[in-house]
Amino acid sequence: MRGPTLLVTLLITALINGCGSSDINSEPFQQSQLLALGTLVDVSLWDVDTAQANQAIHDIDTQLHDLHHNWHSWLPGRLHDINAALAKGQAIEINDVELKLLQQAQQLAESSQHLFNPAIGQLIDLWGFHSDTPEGPPPASAAIQKLLLLQPRMSNLSFDDHTLSSNNTAVQLDMGAFAKGYAVDQAIELLKQRGINNAIVNAGGDLRAIGQRGERPWRIGIRHPKQPGIIAALETQGDESVFTSGNYERFFEYNGQRYHHIIDPRSGHPGSEALAVTVIHNNAAIADAAATALLIAGPKNWHNIAQQMGIHEAMLIDNELTAHLTRAMAQRIQLQHNINTVIEEPS
Amino acid sequence: MIRTKILTSADIIVICAALVLLPWLYSHFWGDGSQGETARIQVADQTPMIIPLQHSQRYTFDGPLGSSIIEVQDGRIRFVESPCRNQLCVHSGWLQNDAEFAACLPNLISITIAGRNPRFDSINF
């Protein structure tokens, strides 16, 4: 090929490539990053006017910061005040939002046979997880037993109109297993109210997706619990949350042993029967709570708990990297590697 | 030396070698779409950086805990060092295929690989 013709070919190719990538302003896909809830939050929007999108993102940011402040597990804030009152055996007035959230948490705790138990704040604190940098050593058995005997539960709470009280001073609320889901729900509600119907809100890996990406559904990849690649893929339909609890999220290592933050309220120790659980459900708060409860339940009992909580699509990865799937989940999801699979039959 | 053949047997070998070389060139330079081409690095709430994986280079990013060092080499990327306690990010090792992901959440830095045709819109972890 002659020099000039090569040159022309190169220039034309460069032009074609240049035309291929669309002008940023007319690109219907927009992704924004927020720092909130102590983690990276990604909001993806499809086909939204830039000004409207920016306003929505800004407002979500404010909303998330308020939630994070109010429901923070250990820093001063609303939850802190509530816990202080309950510890003294005092009743406390709560607002509509707090009432709704606590009642939902109470229902979820019941249906999970208290495997999801936000009342065990003291136990979580004992393990050192009321800190940004949890360290060992693990607490003494005696201290754990003492707290277990007190049996703090969500069922200890009663609501008299807007007055909250507890018949167990050991109850200390920690919304860590639930708050992220709740926050994602709030963000999605805000978007819907603004007429934005195609979006994904992803808070530190847990997400809720509404609508679709233009002509095709949103495609979600679920990360392998132990490798950087994807273990499963799915397409969302309509309005769905995908939440994963793992034993790798927050933990400390002590003497070669790993202790993670999802404490089994029955034993007082971190749940050890599973590596990760992924739940699909419309409501992010329910998905969040369920993912926690099912991780604690482990491969033997998880399917029962899932059914009781109204969860139809869930996957549990056990310690041998076998994937346990509900039948509905098996139909939804595409497992990527050579993973051993077990499909749970409804009992 | 009068030859009347257009092609010698050595010519045919060259043609065959060329016919083997060409498909290899296509798969090497065009890939099958699953090979990672760029990495999206998110630091806190800053606009993500898109880094091509063809240029070997080291990058330093500062998060709330300190500096994380990220290395790109031969089409792969990884966390080399990070100030977090658990070092999950560093233990993730090399990332090179589309949708592979590693994050140092305490330091608010994440890496997501994108191939030519990214398979996913969002990663759940």
Added chain:
Amino acid sequence: MTQPPPLRLHSTPDDRRIAALAALAIAIHVLETALPSPLPGVKPGLANVITLVVLLQYGWRDAVWVSLLRVFAGSLLIGSFLTPTFALSLAGACASLAVLGLAWRLNPLIPGQGLGAVGFSILAALAHMGGQLIIARLLIIPHDGLFHLLPVLMTAAVLFGIVSGIISQSILIHIRQE
């Protein structure tokens, strides 16, 4: 004041032969640039035929002369001397001559009849394209994305190589029968 004696350049028959062949190659080169091409980059590459015929009939040294004369003189005639186009042409020519030289040396070692024009032509065409791409990367488009074109361009090079080779071989057969 006496005039200096007229300069006499002595030319050997070799020189004349090379000049004639170079002139032919240059003429083809120049004419080719006037040809409309169906697609950018799809040019017959006919001047390569001359190089190959010279290589196989008269040896590598003559082929080098003819080829480089064609590049330099051709670019002067077209007006592209010392432009990036010229750099591409020169790089391509040098790369293909280098490969042809190597192949020419190694050819006697190949059992049987060794390579014919087609074999040489394909090697030359690949080297030619490779040389052009390297210069293009260094001087014209300093971006590795350029190599994305490599598979397509090399495919074209192989095709041109085969076609030029067949034409060259046909010419050689014809010449040698006379």
